[in-house]
Amino acid sequence: MTNHQKSALLAAAVAAALLFAAGCSGNKGAPGPPPGESGSSSTTEIRLEDEDPGGTPKAGGRLSFLVRLDATELDPHKMSETTAFVINEQVYESLLQSYRGELQPAIAEEWEVSDDGMELSFNLREDAFFHSGRPVTAEDVKYSLERILNPDTHAPRAGSFQSIESVTAVDQHEVRIALKQPDAALLTMLSTGASSIVDREVAEAGGLNGTVDGGSGPFKLGERVMGQKITLDAHDKYWEEGVPYLDGIDISFNPDDNARASAVRSGTVDFLWRAAPEFADSLMQDEDLKWYGGSGSLSLHLQLNAGKKPFDDVRVRQAVFHALDRQELLDVANAGRGTVLNGGYLPKGRWGALREPVYGEPDLEKAKALLAEAGYPDGFDTTLMVISTSAFQVRQAEVEQQQLAKIGIKVTIESLEATVATERAKSADFDMFQSGFGLTYDPDERFTASYLSDGGLNYGHWADEEYEALIVEARGELDRDKREQLYEDAEQILAERGPSAFTFVDANYDVVQNYVMGYAGDPTPTFRFYKYLWLDK
Structure with a gap:
């Protein structure tokens, strides 16, 4: 693809993205980013790239890139x-x-x-x-x-x-x-x-989760020190002429939200991936920095283990659904930045999402009645697992603990290191799990992996024949409008009797130094545009 073609494509994509951001269906052919709804967020602006592209890209230099947590599994088929x-x-x-x-x-x-x-x-x-x-x-x-x-x-x-x-x-x-x-x-x-x-x-020689990769992308794995750093070096035989522009990307990890914000503010790192929401305002106002984002890509939920009592009873799950104050969760956990989920996994405005809310203000009386009907008139004790290094999810778990106490559910929070929590989730060794799923290009990817009975990410061990039939039918339906209706029907089931209490979609922000150029974000999301990043210094 020539630079001219890339520029034309980018211009068309930006126009489509802006239509989506305004809440319009600017492209019936593909799911788009959610509209700029933000609850009590202080900003609804969405910025996907610079207004001024910055001239001809310069080759060379290494980008220092800071993210919260390392990945335990780099095999692309298992991640x-x-x-x-x-x-x-x-x-x-x-x-x-x-x-x-x-x-x-x-x-x-x-x-x-x-x-x-x-x-x-x-x-x-x-x-x-x-x-x-x-x-x-x-x-x-x-x-x-x-x-x-x-x-x-x-x-x-x-x-x-x-x-x-x-x-x-x-x-x-x-x-x-x-x-x-x-x-x-x-x-x-x-x-x-x-x-x-x-x-x-x-x-076949050594697997794909070690220090050697099996890829053909613009960057190759250089060095990997678990929990500390990963270096990526430019692939000199990459098929797209002239890219990547960078010589490499040096990735480091730090779960401390304040330390990450300080690192980009002081110039220690070039690129802060997903700044913590409570630091977003100050970082966005820093004249030495640029920010991108405002459109969320992570759907947060309280996962209930439908394979264990008492959450195997749909009435107990529904009691939780009705007890939650989703706006309060968004305000406390994510500084009000994001979109409240009053239905299923997809936020309003995404292709396949519910058009009308299922839940509004908390209905504590209905929640208590459901618990009593299920045989728990006085509530019950349970445990909520959360990743200890995810500050915003810890805050969310703490608010959920307080909200569920109002209907007699006494929650003990269990904070665990990420790898331990992940393994516990995979083995269904939990009562409740504060978690989230990234949004995907096509609903099938998430609805199949996370909510079909044999899905590899169905941690809650939930099975529903009607839901499953809808997803299978939607996959084979070539008429787009009919397919969308099938997903809306499936979302209704997820919202009413699924294993997840959906809460909100975050609004996330990347923060970079002013000399980092070429950012052209895709909130659907994908991160493959990093091969076009370059340093103007």
């Missing part, structure tokens, strides 16, 4: 943590890539869908190379997709690829995917980090 997605979208590429809802070429230069929707064909570019130096071939694509589908991989998003019947390497640069039935979500899934094409030789 579930947001940090892993941020890192892996620099290291790995998929057949396609998505930018603000539009599918673009990546490892595949061209693709075609058969008239009956039962076959997908991809022509691979000949100038794509893995970081090992080996060219990317059709056999690697076949290996990668079959690895995702292999139950032994335990890929959390494998359910979204179940329509694949077979993958054939026609020759070195052509891949053919035969489907069991048409799948409206599959092309989008093939653009996500979860469908990364991996170097089969690296994957």
Whole structure:
């Protein structure tokens, strides 16, 4: 893609994003960022890039990048943590890539869908190379997709690829995917980090969660010290001419919100990823810094373990749903920055979201009546697990503790280190878990992985036949309007009897030094635009 083409595409994407930010449906072809609703937020402005692009990009330099927590799993087919997605979208590429809802070429230069929707064909570019130096071939694509589908991989998003019947390497640069039935979500899934094409030789030799990666993306894994740092170095055989502009990205980790804010304010780091909400105002007003964001990408919820008493009873779950004051949760946990969720997982304005609220102000009398009907007239004792280094989620858990006490549910907060909490969640060893799920390009990715009975991220062990039938039907429905209605029906079920008390979508902000150029955010979200960042100094 030429620079001119990229500029034209960016201009069109910005226009579409602005329409979405204004609450309009500017692109019926793809889900867009949520509108600028913010509860009691002090700002509703959304900024995705600089008004002045800053002239011709300069090559060279390393970007120091600060994030809250390290990722424990960097295998792109197994990852579930947001940090892993941020890192892996620099290291790995998929057949396609998505930018603000539009599918673009990546490892595949061209693709075609058969008239009956039962076959997908991809022509691979000949100038794509893995970081090992080996060219990317059709056999690697076949290996990668079959690895995702292999139950032994335990890929959390494998359910979204179940329509694949077979993958054939026609020759070195052509891949053919035969489907069991048409799948409206599959092309989008093939653009996500979860469908990364991996170097089969690296994957089979030592796996993909060590100090050597199996990617072909613009950056390659340089050094990895768990919990301390990850360095990414520019891939000198990357297929897109002239990028990445940076020589590398040096990623460090610090769970202390104040320390992270101080680091970017003092110039110690170039890029602060997701500033803590309570520091957003002061950082946004600093003349030496620039900020981007305002549109959230994380849907927060209180996860209830539907596989354990008392949360196996839908009436108990509904009592929790009615007892929560979602506006208070947003105000205390996230400084009022974000959008209250009065229904399901998706915020209002996203494609597939509920149009009318399910919950409003807390209804404590209804909640108490539901508990009494379920056999808990005096409430019960329970435990709420939360990641100790996530300050805003700890605050949210504390408010939930106070709110649930009003209906007799006595909550003990259990603060755990991230890796321990994650393992406990995966093994369903919890009563309640303060958590969140990132928004996705296509609803199927989240609805399948997190809420189908065999979903790899269905930590609450919830199963609902009606919900499952809707999601499966939606995946195979090619009429977009009908598909959207199916997702709205599924969201209604999630909101009324699912395993999650949905609370709010955050409004997050990246803060960078003034000399960091080329930021062009995508709140759907994706982080693959980092290859276009450059330093004007």
